[in-house]
Amino acid sequence: MKDQASKLRDIHRIKRLTAEQLRPVRRLAVTSGxxxxxxSNVSLNLALCFQKLGRRTLLVDADTNLANIDILLGINPEFTLADAILKDQFIMDVLVQGPEGLRILPAGSGVVELVGLDEMVADRLSVALSELERHQDLIVLDTGAGISEGVVEFASGSDEVIIITTPEPTAITDAYAAIKVISSRNAAAKLYLLVNQAKSKEEADEVGRKISLVVENYLATTLETLGWLPSDPHVPQSVARQTPFLLACPRCPASTHLMMIARRLLRLPVQFTGRTFFHNFLGAGKREKELA
Ligand SMILES: Nc1ncnc2c1ncn2[C@@H]1O[C@H](COP(=O)(O)OP(=O)(O)O)[C@@H](O)[C@H]1O
Ligand SMILES: [Mg+2]
Known part of the structure; x- marks a missing residue:
């Protein structure tokens, strides 16, 4: 437990850090309509791909309604981010060590609501997470689906957002709705599309073309197609065994496609906002504007 004075010192110290002093950390949110x-399968296995490619990666289980990274890994986290905020649990104690050296941060439910309520809570969260961010090369966030407040907050607090859809018409329509909301909240975010569970490259390309066309015509943003994953029976099998498919079958189609996507992401240029994730996430910009 920290005393009040030391917590306040932390807050002031983090607030003084300038953009130059903050190491650029690549933040990728994974979301869908x-x-x-x-x-969750993509977030976890993509984070493992990055880890295998030598990047220190933090996976944040930010789906506050249906958190299930723990279930995919068969682990039982003792604490969540909500405990770090509410019960003064040290953030390092909340972290869970995953396979391949992957670090996992279970967000727990209620975090977004907490932050919205209280500036002191927002500051505490910002301090805790900015500290964490400094030790990572990459942060992958598994967010919830849809366009609810929490999901949009997490997704629009990231520099890069991967929107996942399947070829189903309902998934495509909802993906477009999510892209619309996220781009209106964070015009600078780079948006990628990943088509999951496609039968063929042709089917995935067709989905990509359809969504990109509507995005280009109706929204002031662009969407880059990142790649696709085939429907692969190894995925549900590995879910049942609570072992990520990348580790259970590194050569199965889902693993090889995802590894290509990870390599591609690492080759793409990144525009860092120079702000900490949590600065973005907490809507500090929004608050600053309100105060001005
Ligand atoms: N490429 C795939 N091939 C086959 N099944 C998949 C694939 N991707 C996901 N699934 C299945 O879809 C279900 C939902 O996946 P999940 O990652 O939990 O989705 P979400 O996090 O979006 O709710 C899981 O049961 C998983 O086995
Ligand atoms: Mg999920």
Missing amino acids: KGGVGK
């Missing part, structure tokens, strides 16, 4: 399209 529709639920059940593969966000």
